[in-house]
Amino acid sequence: MASLPAPSLLDAGIHAQRWIAAYCQQPLHGDVLAAGRDRAAWTAMFEELAAVAGDDLGHARERVQRHAEDIGTGFRIIGESDERPWPASPVPLLIGAAEWAGIAAGVAQRAELLETILADLYGEAALVRRGLIPAALVGGSPYFMRPMVGLVPPGGHHLNFIAVDLGRGPTGEWRVLGDHLRAPIGAGYALENRLAVSRTLDGLQSRLNVARHAPFFAAFREGLAAACRRVEPRIGLLTPGRYAASYTEQAHLARYLGLLLVEGDDLAVLEDRLYVRTIGGLKRIDALWRRTDPRMLDPLAFDSHSRIGVPGLIDAMAAGEVVIANAPGAGVLESAAFGAFLPALAMRLTGRDLILPNIATWWCGQDGALAAVREDFDALLIGPAFGVAPLGLPGGVALHGSDITGAARALLLDDMTRRPEDYVGQEVVRLSTMPVVADDRLVARPFTLRVFAARDAKGDWTIMPGGFARIGDDSDPRANVMGEGSWSADVVIHGAESVEQVSLLPATDSVHIRRNPGTLPSRVADNFFWLGRYLERGEALLGVIRVMLGNSIDADAGAGLHSATVGKLVGLVVNAGAAPHPPSLRRSDLTQFARTALEADQQYSSVRWLNRMARGIGQGSRDRLSADMVRLLDAPMPTRGGMLDRAGSLQRRYAALSGLSAEHMGRTASWRFHDLGRRIERALVVTRALWAFGLTGASADDLSTLLDIADSQISYRQRYLTGIARVPVVDLVALDPGNPRALAFQIDAICAHMKALPVLGDDGMDEAQQAQAAGLMAIVSTATAAGLDADMLADIERRLFALSDAVARRYFLQGAEPLRAAGMTLA
Structure with missing residues (x-):
């Protein structure tokens, strides 16, 4: 009889017990696991981890990290251009429901105390007059906003959302290390940590009755809405842009909460009301959850040098027309100096000590x-x-x-x-430790806990059950040494009672069906339009490079192209701005020329430059693009093989991006602008190729090259068996509406988009962009292949540029001029 495998290879419980035993043999002081109060919960968690990873803790760490990357979690260090993956630990911090109740009560008490102090500082200033707060402590802070004095925020609250950093001492007591009131970061990371860990430890929810985050976020969203004047308000999340350290978190939160992700340039104030510039005109914004420095919010009220603020925003707030969470000026209480006065203020204002003491x-x-x-x-x-x-x-x-x-x-x-x-x-704070995976084993590291509080629809404080833990780089338990930490961990609040399955998604039978995808800001439409143009331009440039280096499917063309045809290919690349003219048309010079056009970092319109521009748009559109599309846009340039191999690899990547946009993007206005950009760029590429290779006197090499650039060789060979001729080639590439690479096909698609996009007038007359598209259609639809000459092609190119400008003027609203334009929709 065959012997069975050793039980340790099969039983997750044995692995969990062994991990815990080995961990507790280390010298530990005040460790959350070694303390033993939640040993059953820790054992259950490690059993779930072993069920996934077997005896390999390193595999568990890699799996959670992979889930975090799939979610799209990332962050940026100030001064760096590239994002880093979010460092998620596979081992969550476990806190029992009873212990958490004390923490939540302390955070709620603290939030209300801070609100009371802010209301006084920007109101009667009685606390300063009575000497309870030194005047220098207020006036000396760079975050005290004097223009906010006497202004009561809409909804009546200065604070709507706060974060508090806590440290757990070696004996188990919790103390406040710092308050975050200006633009608290981390709630999105807490949500993403939970998603990554839940996908790995999917059985933990039911085993430990883990408290969910969804009710907290729902309460916050309802709280913002309740503070607005309109019944169905439009709420935006104001971001400083894609270069912000936590931009991916902001994009994730906007998507999860159903908020409109906006930048300062998207917004405008008109008659003390805030609007977002959209492709349908100006649309009312009722509340902003801001993630920008408050000093940059309004150049008329605060820093006049701000380029990311909204002139007049504070006037709109003072008029009660827009809620700003948190109100500018709240950061005055973030200063460490206020910690010296909060205990006495708590007793004076609330009649009791702080539940969570300060350091x-x-x-x-x-x-x-x-x-x-x-x-x-x-x-x-x-x-x-x-x-x-x-x-x-x-x-x-x-x-x-x-x-x-x-x-x-x-x-x-x-x-x-x-x-x-x-x-x-x-005082120097010494922190408790928690287990973390390092070198494929459990080691003890100090941690801090960030907890979040938000106002609900009644104005009461609700506390996120968990938050996220930041884990130190080494074993030094001093809080100041830990800094920002190198890992983060989910924080699991568990208890004996079952947890209701709550989601931010409403009940299916209560949802009002809608097929309007929502508001599209002008900036986003602009980005999608240029994303399409950059991708199409890059794909066309790669096609020219491949033909030039000998990738035609025609056995008689390719490397043997006549020098005149090769010279025209070089001219297309040079005129595109991708590379300077080569010294000769010898193979070695052409290879170096192709390398410059492909890989030159500072060369305007090189493939690398186009990739960088497209990548930047992708990073700034995470709330609207799939993770697969962002991942393809972020992919590095290929380095293996020769020029042809690299160009082919990149062209296949472009084809994948084109397929994703064609088959996976909903037919929304975002997709229409993306596809419109592609169609205009492709029409320009075909027009220039016809001009270079399709006019009277074109050689066989010219015509074959034209078919290659238009990706129409196979279509031509199937249609015409008698050999290559100019008129049928020009007809296929220019005028055949059934050829997806033909000029006529692009014009048809452009006209369809123009008809589908919103117009401002209700008189039934074409707007400028529609009229120009119709004019293009009239020229192309009545043209003949034999009569298509240089003058007509020049006129088509000019009209395409004019159409692009008309689209930009109408839909990509910028500056002050469109604010009072006739017909602008204000809703």
Whole structure:
């Protein structure tokens, strides 16, 4: 009888117990797993992990990371152009429901306290008058917005959404490390962590009764809507753009919550109301969840140099016509210095101590606190009071006093004497640890917890059950050493009671059916239009390069093309701006010429340059493009093989992108602008190819090359068996409406898009862009192959450029001129 495999290879429970036992043998101090309070929950979690990964923890980490990348999670370090993948840990942080109830109560208490203080600072300022808050603490903050004084935000609240960073001490107590009130980051990452871990540990939800995130996000969305004046408000998420460090998170949140992702250039204020520029005119915006620096919001109210703000936005807010979450000026309470006063303010304003205490803080702007900091300098953290770097701390980061020595110490103490209000001293916080996978085993690392709170429709605070944990790089438990951490982890709140299956998706029988895909901002339409043009331009350039280097299917053409034909191919590339003219038409010079056109980084209109432009649009359109399309746009240039191989590889990638847009994009206005860009660009490419290779006197090599560029060799061979001739070639490439590469086909498609896109007038008359498309159709539909000459082709090219300009003027609204244009829809 054959022996059975060892139980350890089959039983996930054995793997889990072994992992836990090995982990607990390490020297641990205040570790959440070693404490033993939730040992049954931790065991269940590791059993789920072993059921997926067997005995290979490294595989579990790779699997979660792969899910995070599939979701599209990423972030950008300031100063870097490329995004990094979001570092998700396969091991979530587990917190029991009873412990979490205390945390949630403390965060809600803190949020309401901060709201009360903000209302006073921007209202009566009684706390300053009574000496409970030093005036220098308010006036000295760069985040105190004086134009907001006396302004009551629509809805009555300064805060709608906040984040609080917590640290767990070695004995299990939780304390507040910092508040985030300006534009809190991380809620989307918490959601994405949950998605990645849930896809890996799909049985954990039912085993541990994991609290869900959906009710929190639904409550926040309803809270924003309730603060608006209109019954069915339009809500936007205001982003600084695709170069923001957390842009992918913002795009994910906008998609998940059903918000309109907008930038400052998308918005305009007219008569104290906020509008978004769309392809259908101006559409009303009732609320903004902003993720921009508040100082950049409105150049008329705050920083006049802002290029990403909306002039007049604060006037619209003051008029009660737009809700801004959070209200500008909330960041004044983010400063570390306020931590020295919050405990006393809590007792004074609420009659009770903070449920979640602050870390002990001394603001050096007070004589007694300054003396205490100087006395215990080596035992404290010394940091900036207001979040900006003072002269004595040029890095702007809090440092342990004992680590500041020599000239740096002398500089800091000297500046602290001259400007003590710029500094704080804080106790050194030591953190609990949690298990994380490193080198394919479990190791202990310190962590902090970011918790999120939002107002619901009643104005009450609701707390996201979990948030996300940031995990330190090494075993040093000091909070200031951990910094931003190198990994993140899902935070699972578990309990004995079952959890209702709640989703942001409403019940199917309560949904009002609609086939209108929603509002399309002008900027997004512009981006999709140019994405189509860049991709089509790149594909056409690759086609020319491949023909030039000898990739024709005609056995008599290819490498043996006549020099005159090769010269015309070179002219197409040069005129496109992809490469300067080669010194000769020898094979070696043509190869180098092709390499420049393909790979030159700074060459305008090279394939690499076109790829970079398309990639930038893709990164800025994550809320509207599939993950597969973004992944193809992000793919690097091929490096293997010769020029023909690389060009072929890239052309196949372009074909895949074309297929995705043709077969997977809904027939919305976004798709129409994308396809319109493709059709206009392809029409220009065909027109120029006809001009170069299809006029009277064209050689056989010219005509064969024209068929190659138009990807019509096979169609011609099937249709005409008597050999190549100019008139039938020109008819197929220019005038055959059944050939998807023909000029006539592109004009037909352009006219169809023009008819389907919205118009402003209701008089039934064609707008400029429609009239120009109809004019093109009239020329092409009445032309004959024999009569198609240089003058007609020049006229068609001019009209295509004019049509592109007309589309831009009508749909890609920019600047102030369209705000009062006749017929603009205001809704």
